[in-house]
Amino acid sequence: MSERITVELGERSYPIVIGRGLVGGEFDLTQHLAGGDCLVVTNQTVAPLYLESLRRNLEGASIQSVSLEDGEAFKTLSAVETILDTLVESRANRDTSVVALGGGVVGDIAGFAAACYMRGVAFIQVPTTLLAQVDSSVGGKTGVNHPKGKNLIGAFHQPRIVLIDTDTLETLPDRELKAGLAEVIKYGAIADIEFFDWLEENIESLLSKEPGALAHAIKRSCELKAQVVAEDERESGRRAILNFGHTFGHAIEYCLGYGEWLHGEAVAAGMLMAGELSGIAEQQLARLRDLTERAGLPTRPPALGAAKLLDAMSLDKKALNKKLRFVLLRDLGDAYVTSDYSETGLQTICDAGS
Amino acid sequence: MSERITVELGERSYPIVIGRGLVGGEFDLTQHLAGGDCLVVTNQTVAPLYLESLRRNLEGASIQSVSLEDGEAFKTLSAVETILDTLVESRANRDTSVVALGGGVVGDIAGFAAACYMRGVAFIQVPTTLLAQVDSSVGGKTGVNHPKGKNLIGAFHQPRIVLIDTDTLETLPDRELKAGLAEVIKYGAIADIEFFDWLEENIESLLSKEPGALAHAIKRSCELKAQVVAEDERESGRRAILNFGHTFGHAIEYCLGYGEWLHGEAVAAGMLMAGELSGIAEQQLARLRDLTERAGLPTRPPALGAAKLLDAMSLDKKALNKKLRFVLLRDLGDAYVTSDYSETGLQTICDAGS
Numbered sequence: 001m002s003e004r005i006t007v008e009l010g011e012r013s014y015p016i017v018i019g020r021g022l023v024g025g026e027f028d029l030t031q032h033l034a035g036g037d038c039l040v041v042t043n044q045t046v047a048p049l050y051l052e053s054l055r056r057n058l059e060g061a062s063i064q065s066v067s068l069e070d071g072e073a074f075k076t077l078s079a080v081e082t083i084l085d086t087l088v089e090s091r092a093n094r095d096t097s098v099v100a101l102g103g104g105v106v107g108d109i110a111g112f113a114a115a116c117y118m119r120g121v122a123f124i125q126v127p128t129t130l131l132a133q134v135d136s137s138v139g140g141k142t143g144v145n146h147p148k149g150k151n152l153i154g155a156f157h158q159p160r161i162v163l164i165d166t167d168t169l170e171t172l173p174d175r176e177l178k179a180g181l182a183e184v185i186k187y188g189a190i191a192d193i194e195f196f197d198w199l200e201e202n203i204e205s206l207l208s209k210e211p212g213a214l215a216h217a218i219k220r221s222c223e224l225k226a227q228v229v230a231e232d233e234r235e236s237g238r239r240a241i242l243n244f245g246h247t248f249g250h251a252i253e254y255c256l257g258y259g260e261w262l263h264g265e266a267v268a269a270g271m272l273m274a275g276e277l278s279g280i281a282e283q284q285l286a287r288l289r290d291l292t293e294r295a296g297l298p299t300r301p302p303a304l305g306a307a308k309l310l311d312a313m314s315l316d317k318k319a320l321n322k323k324l325r326f327v328l329l330r331d332l333g334d335a336y337v338t339s340d341y342s343e344t345g346l347q348t349i350c351d352a353g354s
Numbered sequence: 355m356s357e358r359i360t361v362e363l364g365e366r367s368y369p370i371v372i373g374r375g376l377v378g379g380e381f382d383l384t385q386h387l388a389g390g391d392c393l394v395v396t397n398q399t400v401a402p403l404y405l406e407s408l409r410r411n412l413e414g415a416s417i418q419s420v421s422l423e424d425g426e427a428f429k430t431l432s433a434v435e436t437i438l439d440t441l442v443e444s445r446a447n448r449d450t451s452v453v454a455l456g457g458g459v460v461g462d463i464a465g466f467a468a469a470c471y472m473r474g475v476a477f478i479q480v481p482t483t484l485l486a487q488v489d490s491s492v493g494g495k496t497g498v499n500h501p502k503g504k505n506l507i508g509a510f511h512q513p514r515i516v517l518i519d520t521d522t523l524e525t526l527p528d529r530e531l532k533a534g535l536a537e538v539i540k541y542g543a544i545a546d547i548e549f550f551d552w553l554e555e556n557i558e559s560l561l562s563k564e565p566g567a568l569a570h571a572i573k574r575s576c577e578l579k580a581q582v583v584a585e586d587e588r589e590s591g592r593r594a595i596l597n598f599g600h601t602f603g604h605a606i607e608y609c610l611g612y613g614e615w616l617h618g619e620a621v622a623a624g625m626l627m628a629g630e631l632s633g634i635a636e637q638q639l640a641r642l643r644d645l646t647e648r649a650g651l652p653t654r655p656p657a658l659g660a661a662k663l664l665d666a667m668s669l670d671k672k673a674l675n676k677k678l679r680f681v682l683l684r685d686l687g688d689a690y691v692t693s694d695y696s697e698t699g700l701q702t703i704c705d706a707g708s
Binding site: 077081084085088089091115116117118119120141143146148149152153154155156234314 | 431435438439442443445469470471472473474495497500502503506507508509510588668
């Protein structure tokens with residue numbers, strides 16, 4: 001049994017299929033390949049767990065695989081080159097498909113390689129972390145980090161299908177599950193107060209990986225992301241609200257060194273910082289803080305000092321005309337993008353590291 | 355005085371402006387920048403000739419520049435990284451513009467860097483070779499070579515404007531002028547017999563760089579390319595006719611080592627090979643051979659042997675499902691794409707190297 005959401009992007013529309021046992025064969029992925037061959041990109045943590053299972057699913061196709069080193073530190077142009085080399089070596093043609101099996105890092109790298117190989121070949125996402133399932137696998141953003149900044153090199157390249165097998169979360173470490181919940185909470189905070197209510201009631205079920213609760217949280221998150229992406233594929237406007245907490249979060253990740261805090265952890269602290277900068281009622285801010293805390297996530301930045309954080313933010317790509325832009329909240333459940341904020345407030349918030 | 359053609363691609367439409375003295379200031383490029391800053395990408399041959407002139411044109415903007423090594427051998431991912439590093443170092447934002455000043459290699463590299471930086475920033479083409487003016491600067495194909503194959507890594511990224519200053523051809527070496535004429539002849543051969551007639555009458559004027567003749571040849575070539583690109587931006591069908599002679603040509607370049615023959619020279623020989631494989635009347639083939647010869651271009655492949663050429667072609671990206679596809683002629687002036695050709699004919703043609 002599986003559920004299906006469509007990301008509406010005209011001729012680039014694609015389905016997100018959510019369910020149990022999908023990688024192992026409950027869903028036939030072969031029919032979604034562009035041609036008879038594919039390259040599965042995964043990493044050294046995920047490969048021993050799910051690569052064989054995916055290979056069986058794809059039986060009949062000619063399958064190559066590349067296993068990258070695990071971690072944000074390896075999200076580099078050099079990893080993309082490894083994939084491109086494999087595609088060239090196997091003489092892959094325009095009708096090949098690149099399949100990403102893993103978390104957000106694998107999806108971002110593999111997607112960018114698919115975007116660049118022969119100026120774009122088919123791409124399929126099989127996300128195996130909660131973060132990738134609710135966020136990075138949907139919407140077509142691909143890319144890698146530059147030594148001086150996150151996601152500075154990349155492309156928009158939509159997948160043909162996103163296959164979300166919730167069973168893969170069984171092997172996901174708790175810390176990563178929690179990091180994924182940061183993005184789930186984000187959707188409630190920026191666009192759906194009812195979903196936020198539901199999360200307040202069900203956060204313990206999610207933490208204990210209750211399948212029904214996970215499936216609902218993933219589905220609702222994907223629906224909300226799909227709506228926003230359909231309105232503004234290339235982030236010329238509204239799509240930027242998905243970056244709630246991210247300008248702060250990226251700066252935290254950059255200053256600490258990628259991998260010290262997980263992306264979701266940095267975003268969690270960033271959401272609280274953005275919430276505070278929004279000047280919403282203290283009662284609403286408290287709800288956001290409580291839920292984040294119950295999810296086992298940080299609610300304050302590390303003690304880095306304002307100067308370092310602000311400098312890192314000015315390189316963040318969401319900055320426009322050198323003037324910082326933030327996603328702020330009108331109310332809990334209602335976000336907007338602005339460059340109209342209190343400079344002294346920002347300073348105070350960045351200095352409040354613990 | 356300048357002429358203007360529009361490449362019709364909906365919201366990605368852009369003008370091609372053709373005339374004399376445009377780089378030096380007859381056309382104000384500043385108004386076409388996305389924001390207040392830009393990075394000019396050029397090479398060590400072109401920089402001393404036209405960089406200062408372009409800088410004056412762009413006065414008022416904040417201008418950085420990168421000067422690459424000259425030649426197809428440097429059309430690599432590493433050159434793209436150099437440009438990306440410069441953009442990052444200068445903290446370029448999403449509203450920056452990348453301006454390519456030079457030939458096809460500079461345009462391809464700079465365009466790909468513009469496509470990748472922050473998932474795509476504004477791009478402007480200022481082509482200074484005939485080849486780039488009539489072909490590579492128009493249509494949005496960008497990319498670099500892989501050690502094992504040409505243009506295997508890239509993106510579709512349309513420029514905002516193509517500024518063709520025909521005065522820049524004054525400093526173009528004769529051999530490169532002739533190589534550019536190969537693509538000009540191609541347009542006549544695939545899509546416009548009247549233009550082919552005109553070329554037969556005016557080839558000597560073009561070779562002696564008569565400004566009026568050059569302007570007409572460039573304008574008509576751009577018009578023909580713009581039409582084809584507007585019909586099929588991403589080369590899912592008809593656009594492939596622009597590759598007439600290119601499957602053979604790329605194989606020749608690859609087998610000889612990039613740079614041994616110029617691209618246009620390889621395409622010239624490739625056009626005759628494709629013409630022969632087409633089985634058109636000997637009288638038509640003779641017209642193509644004569645014009646190519648009068649333009650000072652090779653009409654036969656080098657003596658490489660069929661095996662080597664065929665192997666190189668099977669990696670060429672125009673191959674689909676491992677079955678080779680060729681652009682052939684129904685008649686001179688009328689091309690089509692097919693995978694229906696004589697295998698023994700192909701073998702003979704590839705063996706006929708001189």
